[in-house]
Amino acid sequence: MAGIYIHIPFCKVKCHYCDFHFSVQLATIPKLVEAILLEIDLRTDYLQGETIETIYFGGGTPSVLASNQIERILRKIEDRFAIAENCEITFECNPDDLTKEKLADLKSLKINRLSIGIQSFDEEVLKYMNRAHNSQQAIEAIEWSREMGFENSTVDLIYGIPNLSLDDWKKQVDKMLSFQINHLSAYCLTIENNTVFGAWQKKGELTLPSDETSLAQFQYLIDELPNFGYEQYEISNFAKENSISKHNSAYWLGKAYLGIGPSAHSYNHTQRQWNVANNGKYLKGVQKGTDFYELEDLTIEDRFNDYILTRLRTKWGINLDDLANISLVNLPKTKKILNDKIALGDIEIKGEIYSLTNQGKYVADAISADLFI
Structure with missing residues (x-):
């Protein structure tokens, strides 16, 4: 989907x-x-x-x-x-x-x-x-x-x-x-x-x-x-x-999406693409069929960090099995940081899911930054 x-x-x-x-x-x-x-x-x-x-x-x-x-x-x-x-x-x-x-x-x-x-x-x-x-x-x-x-x-x-x-x-x-x-x-x-x-x-x-x-x-x-x-x-x-x-x-939740129109972003799991944020350039580019967007191939680090940034904000939280499917290299460090945040009262764990406490929601961006590769 x-x-x-x-x-x-x-x-x-x-x-x-x-x-x-x-x-x-x-x-x-x-x-x-x-x-x-x-x-x-x-x-x-x-x-x-x-x-x-x-x-x-x-x-x-x-x-x-x-x-x-x-x-x-x-x-x-x-x-x-x-x-x-x-x-x-x-x-x-x-x-x-x-x-x-x-x-x-x-x-x-x-x-x-x-x-x-x-x-x-x-x-x-x-x-x-x-x-x-x-x-x-x-x-x-x-x-x-x-x-x-x-x-x-x-x-x-x-x-x-x-x-x-x-x-x-x-x-x-x-x-x-x-x-x-x-x-x-x-x-x-x-x-x-x-x-x-x-x-x-x-x-x-x-x-x-x-x-x-x-x-x-x-x-x-x-x-x-x-x-x-x-x-x-x-x-x-x-x-x-x-x-x-x-x-x-x-x-x-990391599903694929297509963005249409000036400045719209797209994502297909392996690449991120974004259209030019200029109506005139967008018009000319689309008419030519090129030069109206930029794209980047996502590295393992990009995918790991994207997962942290998006999922941590939600009730679905972070699952270490999901992160393991992206990269095993950083998991020991990630788990230690998460446990440190649990001790501070910013993160809670239920089953396999790490999620923000109400206290942690106040500093969600800082917690994500600590977890990034």
Whole structure:
């Protein structure tokens, strides 16, 4: 089984925190759609022999596409690949793009999972982040999606925002819970250089909350969400029963995937490939059939470290038998480090699986770095 990711590199406005690849030049959308269709033709053999279990429209903001453009992309994928009968098809969308008519169109295209970019229900926070939608649109997007039959939906929220107190954050989480959403992705704000927030920070015009405040906000999620039936199956992701994201889980579990569109990444177990993060270069390259991507062959060290980085973040944890299948050389050192982390309270072992404790989730990146070859 494998997945396909479609990167739609367009947004109406640039959020102050975002450094993903996108353009606000919406007039070029038709040309990019044609290039995406062409790239699908060019890369039909990448997942040879695989059945497509998940399709994911990400961005950028896929919901800026017209319904007929979305349909053309889906039909092209269906024509070129073997699609599983119960394929999960996820569509990222911003609240301001969602009308009942738009939702009905998405439903008719057999899209069966929505990822709604709420980020916050607080009007002032949305303005501060320069989101395109307001609080009322966020609420309507959730209510309308439910009304139009989208039961399998997720929302995004951001914590660790300047001036966001723990009480403020609790209100955001409680608001989300009131809608009985079956999946939540919650991310701590990180400041990237090529963003408005990055520029403000360099000028001393942005002050992040203390580590203690951000950790308290994260801890509230860990403590509160299980009371409402959510399982934290990955550091930033919480799901009710049978609502885990199949597509994102495939990344963490090391399944193959094909990335289509500017900046999209692909992986087939032995190679990693990534498309150029430039719409113009991507267009020209796809039209020529070359020069729109780079690739690297994965070494044993790459595969070992990728396994550590992805699996440690999840409830599935690290299995030493899996690592042994990649490389036996580093296993004694790996096991010693894991046991040291158990002694510190950062790792726990159940059966053959090493996984993060709640304490360890706070320092997951540092633990992974210690385990890398």
